[in-house]
Amino acid sequence: MTQKLKISSTLRCDVLIIGAGGAGLRCASAVLEKKPGTHIVAVTKVASPQKSHTQTAQGGMAAVDPRDPIDKPIYHMFDTWKGSDCIADQNIIKKIVEAGWEQAVWMENRGMHFTRMEDGKLSKRTFGGHTVNFGESSAFRCVFEADRTGKGIMDNVWGESIKGGTTFINQAVVTELLIKGDRCVGAVIFKQKEGEFVSIVAKATVFATGGNGQVFKVTTNCRQNTGDGNAIILKAGLPVMDPEAIQFHPTGIVGPGILASETLRSVGGILRNKELEPFMEHYAPKMKELAPRDLVARAIETEIREGRGILNPDHNIEHVWIDLRHLPDYVHDVEIPEVSGFFKKFINLDPKKDLCPVRPSNHYQMGGIPTNENGEVQKNPREMVPGLFAVGECAAASFHGFNRLGTNSLLELITMGKFAGEKIIDTLGEDVPDAPEDAGERSFSLFSRFMEAGAKDNLGKIREEMRNLMTEKVGVFRTEQGMNDAIEGLRELRERADKTVLASQSLIMNQDLIQRWELNNLLDNAMVITKGALNRKESRGGHFRDDFPDRDDTFHYHTLVHKTEFGDVHLEKRPVDMSLYEAKGEHYEKFGIIERKY
Amino acid sequence: MYNEIYDITLKVKRYDPEAKRTWVQDYNLKAGRILRFTDLFRRINNELDPSLAWNSSCEHAQCGTCAVQINGKPLLACELLVENAVAQFGTSVFKVEPITIAPVVRDLIVDLEQAYDRVHKAKPYIIDGAKKSQAQAESQILPRDLERYVEATRCINCFCCATACISSHKGFLGPNAVMASIVRLMDPREQAREERLDLLYSEEGIYRCHTSKACSFVCPKEIDVAHFIALAKEGKFKT
Numbered sequence: 001m002t003q004k005l006k007i008s009s010t011l012r013c014d015v016l017i018i019g020a021g022g023a024g025l026r027c028a029s030a031v032l033e034k035k036p037g038t039h040i041v042a043v044t045k046v047a048s049p050q051k052s053h054t055q056t057a058q059g060g061m062a063a064v065d066p067r068d069p070i071d072k073p074i075y076h077m078f079d080t081w082k083g084s085d086c087i088a089d090q091n092i093i094k095k096i097v098e099a100g101w102e103q104a105v106w107m108e109n110r111g112m113h114f115t116r117m118e119d120g121k122l123s124k125r126t127f128g129g130h131t132v133n134f135g136e137s138s139a140f141r142c143v144f145e146a147d148r149t150g151k152g153i154m155d156n157v158w159g160e161s162i163k164g165g166t167t168f169i170n171q172a173v174v175t176e177l178l179i180k181g182d183r184c185v186g187a188v189i190f191k192q193k194e195g196e197f198v199s200i201v202a203k204a205t206v207f208a209t210g211g212n213g214q215v216f217k218v219t220t221n222c223r224q225n226t227g228d229g230n231a232i233i234l235k236a237g238l239p240v241m242d243p244e245a246i247q248f249h250p251t252g253i254v255g256p257g258i259l260a261s262e263t264l265r266s267v268g269g270i271l272r273n274k275e276l277e278p279f280m281e282h283y284a285p286k287m288k289e290l291a292p293r294d295l296v297a298r299a300i301e302t303e304i305r306e307g308r309g310i311l312n313p314d315h316n317i318e319h320v321w322i323d324l325r326h327l328p329d330y331v332h333d334v335e336i337p338e339v340s341g342f343f344k345k346f347i348n349l350d351p352k353k354d355l356c357p358v359r360p361s362n363h364y365q366m367g368g369i370p371t372n373e374n375g376e377v378q379k380n381p382r383e384m385v386p387g388l389f390a391v392g393e394c395a396a397a398s399f400h401g402f403n404r405l406g407t408n409s410l411l412e413l414i415t416m417g418k419f420a421g422e423k424i425i426d427t428l429g430e431d432v433p434d435a436p437e438d439a440g441e442r443s444f445s446l447f448s449r450f451m452e453a454g455a456k457d458n459l460g461k462i463r464e465e466m467r468n469l470m471t472e473k474v475g476v477f478r479t480e481q482g483m484n485d486a487i488e489g490l491r492e493l494r495e496r497a498d499k500t501v502l503a504s505q506s507l508i509m510n511q512d513l514i515q516r517w518e519l520n521n522l523l524d525n526a527m528v529i530t531k532g533a534l535n536r537k538e539s540r541g542g543h544f545r546d547d548f549p550d551r552d553d554t555f556h557y558h559t560l561v562h563k564t565e566f567g568d569v570h571l572e573k574r575p576v577d578m579s580l581y582e583a584k585g586e587h588y589e590k591f592g593i594i595e596r597k598y
Numbered sequence: 599m600y601n602e603i604y605d606i607t608l609k610v611k612r613y614d615p616e617a618k619r620t621w622v623q624d625y626n627l628k629a630g631r632i633l634r635f636t637d638l639f640r641r642i643n644n645e646l647d648p649s650l651a652w653n654s655s656c657e658h659a660q661c662g663t664c665a666v667q668i669n670g671k672p673l674l675a676c677e678l679l680v681e682n683a684v685a686q687f688g689t690s691v692f693k694v695e696p697i698t699i700a701p702v703v704r705d706l707i708v709d710l711e712q713a714y715d716r717v718h719k720a721k722p723y724i725i726d727g728a729k730k731s732q733a734q735a736e737s738q739i740l741p742r743d744l745e746r747y748v749e750a751t752r753c754i755n756c757f758c759c760a761t762a763c764i765s766s767h768k769g770f771l772g773p774n775a776v777m778a779s780i781v782r783l784m785d786p787r788e789q790a791r792e793e794r795l796d797l798l799y800s801e802e803g804i805y806r807c808h809t810s811k812a813c814s815f816v817c818p819k820e821i822d823v824a825h826f827i828a829l830a831k832e833g834k835f836k837t
Contacts, residue, residue, distance in 0.1 A: 047653060047710045050755055051661040108736045111724045111787065113744060113751055120738045148752065151660065155751075159723025170711065193703050222655045255632060256676070258658050314630025315637075345659070347632045348679055460644030503649035508615050509704040511643075511651040 005444035007188070008196035010435065013039040013167070014428055016186055016202035018174045019229065020044035021052035022150070023392025023413035024208030025157035025166075027375075030421025032164030035428060041200060042161065043169045043189050045209075045224045049158045053210050053222040053393075054413065057150025058338070059261070060125055060142035061410035063100035071139050073097050075132050077580065078590050079139075080408060083129045084366075084401020085541040085551065085596050087558070089577035092397040095373050099415045104143050107414070112156045114143050127406040128262055128293065129598070134590055142407040147338040153410060157417075169198075173228060173514065175443040177205070177236040177388075180433050184377075184388035187232075188440050190447075192514060195507025199439045203432045204424040207233070207369055207377070207390040208417070212525040214518075216362035217464075217471040218317060220249065220257050226518040227525035229394035233369050234524055235442070238379055239560040241574060242367030243525070244532035245402040247542045248476050250296035252361025254312050254319045256346045260339050260358050262406075265289040267331050270323045271300065272355065273308035279320075292598050294403065294542060297360040301476040304359065312357055321355035360476050366404050366542065367532075368396040370560060370574060375420030380560070381574040387432070389424065391416040398558065402541025403596075450516045455499035459515055462500065466493050466519075466526060474530050479546045483534045487567065490530065494523050494566055528561045531569045535559060541596075553593055602631045604680050604690055608638065610650065611695040613702045622693075623647075635675035635683070635694075636664055639706075651705040659818060662756025666706050667695040672758035674818045697761040699772065713757055716771045720779040720797065725790035737787050747784035750777050750826050752819045759813035759823050770806035771797075773813035773823045780826045783835045795835060804830045 015031055017024045020042040028040050046052060064073045076097045081088055104122075108114055115123040124140035132139045145152035169191065176188040178199070186201040209229030213221025230240045251260040265271075270278050271289055283299035284291035291299075300320050303309055309318035324332070324340075332340050332352055343349045343356050369390035370378045375397070377388040392413045399412045466489075473486035497519050503512040536559065538552035539545050560572040581591040608625045625642050633641075639652045654664035657676040664675040669687050684690050700708035728737060753774055760772035779797055782788045798804050804827055813823035829835070 046655050046661070047663050048714050048755070051655045051663045053656065055754070056656045056658050056660045105736050109727055109787075111727075111782075111785070113739065113748070116738065116741055116744075118741055120740050122736070146748075148660070151754070152751075155722065159721075162718055163721070163723045163725075193709055222661075223657060224655055255637075256634070256657060312632075314632050345677055346634070346679070348681060458644055458648060460640065460648060464644065503647070506616055509651055509707055511704075511707075512648045 005197065005447055007199045007440045010199040010201065011041065012201045013041040014202065015040045015204045015206065015424055016200050017042040017206045017208060018187060019208035019210055019392065019394065020049035020168065021208060021210060021392060021413070022054035022153050022157055022410065023417040024206060025049060025161045026414050026417030027206055027208065027391055027421040027424070028166050029157050029160040029164065030418045031424055032161070032166070034422065034425050036164065038428065040161070040164070040166045041169060041202070042166050043172050043174065045171065045173050045228070047170055049161070049168060050154060052154060053225055054150045054154045056222065057153070057410055058147050058259070059127065060144030060149045060407045061104065061153070061414070062127070062130060062141050062405070062407040063104045063143055063411060064097065064141060065101050071132050071141055074587055075134060075139060076130070076141060078134050078587070079130050080399065080405060081591055082135075082594060082596055083403050083405040085403055086401070086593050087540060087556065087576055088401035089398050090580040090591060091577045092373055092399050094580060095419070096399050096412060096415045099418070100411050103411070103414045103418065107153065107156050110156055110160055112152050113145050115146055129405040130407070134587070149410060153414065173517065174209070174232055175446070175517070176440065177232055178435050178439055179236060180436050183386040183433070185432055185435060188443050190443065192509050195510070197440055197443060199435050201432060201435050203387065203430055204427050205388050206375070206420060206424070207388075207394055208392045209394045211365040211393040212522070213362045213365070215467065215470050215522050215526050215529065216475060217467040218252050218254070218257050218359060219362035220252055220259050221362065226521050228518070228521050229369060229390065230528070231521035231524040234528065234563040237562070238377065238385065239370060239562045239572065240368065240528055241370035241396045241558050241560055242398065242402070242532065243365070243528040243561055244536055244543050244559065245366035245541060246362065246529065247364040247366060247404055248297045248360045249363040250293055250300055250360050251322060251358040253342055253346060254317050254357040254359055255315050257361050258342050258346060259361070259363070260322060260342070260356070262293070263336055264322055264324060264339055267335050268327055272321045272323050273303045274310050275308065276321070279303055279308070294544065297476050298544060301360055310357065317359065319357040319359040322358045323355055324351040325353060325355070364404050364409065365393060366396065366398070366400040366402060368394045370558070371395050371397050373397060373419065374423035375416050376423065380572065387427065389420045391420045402543055447513070449498070450502060450513060451505055453499050454501050457496055457500040459497065459500055459512060459519055462493050462497050463515070463519055463522065466490065466522060469493070470526050470529070474526070474533055477544060477546050478533050480534065483530050486530045487527070490523055490527050491567055497523065524563065524566070527567055528563060528569060531571070532559045532561055535571055556593070602681070603628050604631065604684060606638065606680060607691045608642070609691065609693045610705070611693070612650070612705045615704055629680045631679065631681035633680050635668070635678045638680070639675065651707050653707045660754060662754040665697050665756040665758050665761070667697060667761065669693050672697055672761040672816050674756060674758070677818065697757055699757050699760045699766055710757070713760065713772070714755070716775040717755055717778055720771060720775040721782070722778040724782060724785065724788050725793060726788065728787045728789060739786060743786055747781050747826070749821050750781040752821055753777060754819060756818060758816045758818055762812035762816040764810045764812060765806045765808050768806060769802050771802045773807070773827065776804055776830070777823055777826050780830050780835070791835070798830050807831070
């Protein structure tokens with residue numbers, strides 16, 4: 001049975017926001033604050049904006065208080081540049097860092113509950129890579145709301161968006177970008193609860209769809225983070241930037257993938273292998289457990305590869321142990337209660353008595369939809385797509401380069417959301433053309449193909465195989481051979497997926513249908529990650545090549561990947577903005593091509 | 599201890615919106631001790647039945663999407679481990695049903711629109727913020743002021759409390775929605791106190807609550823929801 005697919009209705013609005021997490025709704029709030037009454041439609045894949053991935057961020061948000069006697073924005077800029085492995089864009093670094101504090105104040109005046117000290121001053125935390133005086137000592141730079149900063153931010157921008165009259169469309173996915181001439185005029189969405197396609201025409205369309213963590217086997221990301229934004233952009237013939245720049249956190253908790261924060265190592269946690277040997281001394285004799293994230297991740301991965309990992313039979317995942325048993329009760333109860341609590345709640349272990357299983361986990365996509373400093377989407381390094389914006393994890397301006405510092409992501413999504421919102425206000429006077437005649441056709445043909453497939457297989461299994469393949473071949477360690485294998489493997493998985501029959505032909509809340517659509521997106525993401533990584537014959541930040549272990553500045557550019565057919569990609573370069581260096585101002589020499597050594 | 603395997607039976611209440619048919623389907627699984635119920639649902643999809651629909655998002659107990667009823671108790675499936683479930687309920691057979699405060703779309707997935715409309719009605723934001731002096735840019739809330747209501751800020755609107763509440767179906771906004779308003783009444787930044795009190799003492803407000811305290815009992819975030827409702831009933835916020 002093939003149903004006749006159609007557009008059920010067409011909606012017109014001023015601003016269409018796809019993905020109603022922190023970045024998307026900060027953008028909505030910015031528009032509504034300056035232009036009350038603007039008709040904003042925010043589409044989210046989850047049951048309510050409050051269920052977005054932003055909600056899970058724990059640590060905090062980096063922001064330098066201009067009144068701070070010790071810390072300075074220039075130090076934060078330097079840390080971000082160095083952390084990025086010298087490939088973030090300096091115009092973006094400057095703009096975001098300088099706007100940080102104002103954004104913290106904006107949120108607190110609208111309901112955020114930043115943790116404060118008894119005297120009323122904001123509490124601040126240190127975080128890896130954040131320093132004062134260009135690496136001299138740790139900076140107290142990160143404001144936070146207990147262990148739930150992301151939730152505080154999410155409630156904040158969600159509340160402001162409700163207050164401003166935003167229309168929310170929940171449990172819907174974007175299936176197609178509407179482009180007329182050169183301009184983006186909106187998008188086609190598929191409402192899961194109703195099983196209907198809706199065409200939405202907007203003066204400005206904002207992608208804020210989050211990351212692609214589900215490409216990998218163990219990830220800290222939400223179930224919905226399937227790289228939909230990247231995939232839709234690629235389908236529209238537009239590029240994705242630096243897809244190979246993926247961050248792996250060294251210690252995710254096996255099972256739920258929740259981060260076991262680096263605090264565990266800074267308070268004295270010891271990493272041990274199957275023989276209970278404290279292996280970090282072989283990899284970083286001096287720093288041991290306190291070596292940088294990427295080094296620790298590679299050490300753990302090496303132990304596992306060389307057969308010194310432990311298999312968790314329940315989740316079928318190999319891991320190493322983090323040993324916290326020797327730490328005094330005070331440390332457990334006062335310094336690491338949240339993370340200790342995660343081990344208890346999600347794997348029923350008592351870190352005071354038991355060894356705890358951890359392994360490198362996918363955490364963040366540093367690359368994404370290329371934009372300028374206002375979140376305007378680029379079709380190439382010189383031209384924008386009028387009417388189209390991207391913010392948050394799905395976008396790359398690029399603030400993080402090839403390695404993101406902790407607490408810089410919340411800062412980025414809040415500031416870029418605001419910048420895009422302000423830029424969007426300029427477009428609100430424009431007339432927007434109608435949707436193109438063939439709006440929806442590409443979505444219908446895709447969904448029809450899903451429904452017509454007839455081979456017996458299991459989409460969940462194919463997805464698991466892809467996640468294993470990518471974790472093994474394009475994860476913490478990458479080699480030319482491994483990635484060529486991955487490309488072959490991805491083609492086979494795609495062929496299998498294309499033939500697999502759906503569990504049901506229904507359009508209404510058909511989980512198998514949506515997961516089929518997501519699987520295509522995941523495979524597209526996996527393919528461009530692999531192609532980008534294969535092309536980059538150097539190691540930089542989160543991208544590590546066994547066969548090219550050093551940074552090589554002939555690769556000092558952003559990768560732009562265009563996709564034609566599955567597996568066929570066209571690569572282009574975007575230059576790295578070095579304006580802080582080129583301005584020759586005070587401390588400019590810190591912004592040259594420097595070593596990333598800690 | 600790592601190799602313990604449980605024989606689990608999930609009796610899942612299913613619903614097909616097209617045939618408008620409801621039935622209970624049994625799934626038998628062998629499951630390790632630390633698998634969570636969301637992991638079991640995924641296993642069912644990958645190994646037994648891809649048509650079973652269930653909802654989740656973060657699976658870190660921080661978004662509330664995976665709220666379901668297990669043997670009648672509303673909880674988050676992502677934080678219920680197999681061995682804890684067996685110990686807590688004293689059985690390896692589990693009745694799995696959608697939460698009851700919203701219409702079912704399919705199987706375990708409910709349509710939260712109307713439920714969330716009640717939260718929106720309670721205005722989960724500062725309606726009218728305190729005027730700031732120029733010198734003091736941020737709205738400082740001292741830790742001792744925040745202490746009084748910080749617990750309530752942890753609410754993720756999973757609707758477990760509303761599902762357990764004996765008054766939910768009688769025109770009550772629901773424990774989480776009234777708490778969303780109470781938390782802003784306790785927030786020193788909020789100036790629109792009258793508007794908030796009008797809603798709390800309205801027909802759909804706190805007097806619908808029968809003080810069963812089921813909300814506090816089931817809250818996955820361990821918020822004493824009933825305490826906050828009791829403060830409002832006592833008239834603590836009247837000026």
